[in-house]
Amino acid sequence: MTKNELWYLLIDGQQDAExxxxxxxxxxxKHLGDALDKTIKASIDYKFINHNLTEASLFDNFDIIDNNKELVKIADNVYMRPTTYTFPxxxxxNEFIPPIxxxxxxxEGEYEYVLIKENFVAYGADENGIFEFELVLTKENLIDTFIKTIEFLPxxxxxWxxxxxxxxxxxxxxxxxxxxIDKHTVIDFLKTQKKNTLENGYLDIVVHALAGETNLTLDDHKKIQLHTKDEGVFNDFIGNIIELGYEQTRDFYNLEFGYHHFHYRPVDSLTRTEFKxxxxxxxxxxxxKWEE
Known part of the structure; x- marks a missing residue:
């Protein structure tokens, strides 16, 4: 039997439209996604809807939580601090909402969290002739945009x-x-297995095109990446990204570098064995397969 973990979760949501x-x-x-699901269900009675997980921490036991006697039990195995905070x-x-x-x-990490924004970086060919692109997106925009980028490939x-x-x-x-070997098959699989793939924080998902040995990746840190040796593919891809409304930056920040973070999967997604x-x-x- 899996031992339950104790998680702290900072959650934002909505009370109403404003x-x-x-x-x-x-x-x-049983894991972070399970603790999150229990919290979401329990917090609905406290006027939380459209929940977003924005911060987390894993505790060894309940006794080391500061001021734990003030916590209110709102469901089996779920507690909250009595004070909540509202904002427009x-x-x-508002802070960046990370993808599921x-x-x-x-x-605290090396950088301030407010530096993470929806934008992209693009690099010219390296010594191996590979052009590189990376895009960071919020929870709201990531999945739909990644599906669109598959259509951008020739x-x-x-x-894989x-x-x-x-x-x-x-x-x-x-x-x-x-x-x-066609866009429809890949997109249909990803949509059908959304919770097990696009919302799983333990995977790199790679779509490959022969032109320029191009790899489009949704990585385990939920960044969209493109690597290609074909400058035409590269430029066309960036043009399509700009048409979606995203801007290029030199000040590129993401959870992979300079921030302590956790990976997780949704509660009703497959275990590793089930996924395989x-x-x-x-x-x-x-x-x-190999050790890292």
């Missing part, structure tokens, strides 16, 4: 998934779907 609300919660769960919901200066699958830790000639070693403390594994069985059922092949 008012946002922030609360501090503590919950037990449409405030343009990754969240910053309470511990062709689909390969599709890296399962990261820190998911249930195992090896890193590379699984390839050699029969996924799902890949097998969809005729993915395990190509390699």
């Amino acid at each position: 008012t946002g609300v922030v609360g501090n919660f503590y919950a037990y769960g 919901f449409d405030d343009p200066d 699958g990754i969240v910053k830790s309470v511990f 062709t689909i000639d390969g599709f 998934i890296y399962i990261k070693n820190y998911w249930e403390s195992d090896l890193t594994e590379l699984w390839v779907a050699k029969h996924f 069985q799902m890949l097998t059922d969809n005729k993915f092949e395990l190509i390699d």
